Amino acid sequence: LNATIKDVAKHANVSTATVSLVINNHARITPETKRKVLKSIKILNYYPSRSARDLVSKKTGNIGFILTDDHFLRTEPFYTRIFLGTEFEARDGEYYILLTTIDSNFSSTDPLPRFVLERSVDGIIIAGKVPQNLIDRISELKIPIVFVDYETNSNCCPLVLIDNIQGGTMATNHLIELGHKNIGFIGGDSQHPSLYDRFNGYKQALEKAAIPFNNNFVENNSKYPDRQNGYESAEKLLENNEEITSVFACNDAMAIGVMHYLKDNAYKIPEDISIIGFDDVEADLMLDPPLTTIRVPKIEMGAEALRAMINCLKTNSNSNNKILVPVELIVRNSTINNKDKKS
């Protein structure tokens, strides 16, 4: 029913080879014939068949996107936005994205995603933390991988990561510039490299400002960095340190937990305690007051990952380059100048 390359060739009075050369922007084709062919393509509403192309080129034109189901289902859209970023970027390119989730407890006896078994993808983007056995098994198959927001020691693939140190520094500097000296830090799971880097950023900023680091002001644990964690961490921190005037929470979920704690305990935000988060999720705007935070460009990270993947595929090189995505300070109303405190 649809036009094929033969139809175009016939219509343009050339060979199929010529048509192929034209649609692939190849070599030295007379502008004249090129024009002719392009015209026929337009008239016949011709689109090359993917399967025919793939069959001969031994490529699939698909990129796999793998993440754990709990990451996909996270209440605050984070990884789904990264996914959308890859889709945006793939749109103009010649790729389709095949998304699949795996169980968080994916074990070595679980079957690999169907698209890797069937070799239906040219490369795979892995978003967020996944079990190591998944990585190992895909690597064995020699399928190119790009990681987004996750770093493992064992790999030599492109990495797209948040510049967490920069973000941690930024957040802390914001508080410092507002005149705060006693800045609480709520880190959540300190095993998580991203969160730990934010801690490093915090320490670096203090050092640069010649503010002595006080370990009593930091609350790290090894629990999932969610609202409850933020609530409990705030409790520990503030019950024992009356002098704290502001808090940097390592992600917005925990920052929201902190705000809940503050409200439950009749602190005024930001007059009594300034609070800054990290991530910039939608919920921030629904809060009272709206949360000052560090914005992570999720869509952009996805786009970056796809670009890295395409580059990897085109050059056929496993460049072990690390792409650090810059973050941005978003000042809203949960932080205020320390001089205005308890005014």
Place this chain on the structure above:
Amino acid sequence: LNATIKDVAKHANVSTATVSLVINNHARITPETKRKVLKSIKILNYYPSRSARDLVSKKTGNIGFILTDDHFLRTEPFYTRIFLGTEFEARDGEYYILLTTIDSNFSSTDPLPRFVLERSVDGIIIAGKVPQNLIDRISELKIPIVFVDYETNSNCCPLVLIDNIQGGTMATNHLIELGHKNIGFIGGDSQHPSLYDRFNGYKQALEKAAIPFNNNFVENNSKYPDRQNGYESAEKLLENNEEITSVFACNDAMAIGVMHYLKDNAYKIPEDISIIGFDDVEADLMLDPPLTTIRVPKIEMGAEALRAMINCLKTNSNSNNKILVPVELIVRNSTINNKDKKS
């Protein structure tokens, strides 16, 4: 590099046709040869090439999934869960899902999604409301469509819809059973068929319980059904109707807005006012108190849509059947017996 059907044929000492018959579970193959072939397949780690298959069968094995970007980006994951449901269902089947978003203002001059231009999908699932021109243009191409959570008059495709009338009845009955008689209704955009059906459910339940319908107790408008809408609707409703003891809000977003209004005005929930929502989004559990609501099985709806699509493709019939997905009452702590009111 990878094994082909020829390799398997050679290894099993049969023809490629036989191998093909085996992998397609065809006809009368001797159990003996079948076993032999299967064994070779296993040994050689053979997987049929998708592109080769697709090329000859004129199918792609892909299903497109289209939704507007604002639906994809909705803070509370709704459509992304429906998408995941299709992916779950496709996983065991032989399909891949290709997701793409379109602009909410998608116009007739905008290019169609690439996978429809290139005919890279066998069928398309459309989730949520989309511009009519998109539907028309895809229909012209004779690509099968299945709708999820959206109904248009013009189509004759399978529809997967929430049983909104049932849900509206359920919610209202819950309140009635708790002894409430003066039940406020907050409907949001009454142009939206889903929301309007919930209103119908509300009215039906009242009628069945012989509670007179009071138009002062309902607040319908034509604005987007979000938190702010809920807040403002609650304001209108409660300022003028002191006798209201409970509210049914047409979705959880609006219910949350109602709760905010109640808190801002020193109502106790649920002692002063019981409140029930609709959708069952994650946020419900983070509320104080957790929100009683009607659960919509999002994952299941996606799975249902994919099954409808597959059926459509297999039978090649455009059955205009409407699949009504049942909902479920989830009782949490935002509703209470009216007798216990103001105790």
Place this chain on the structure above:
DNA sequence: ATGAAAGCGCTAACAT
């Protein structure tokens, strides 16, 4: 600069 033709891996007549 363009054409002829082989072949990618598979399916489906048609033969046997």
Place this chain on the structure above:
DNA sequence: ATGTTAGCGCTTTCAT
């Protein structure tokens, strides 16, 4: 019940 074979639509040498 199984084998032979002709394509599916495209890319890519190799000729011209």
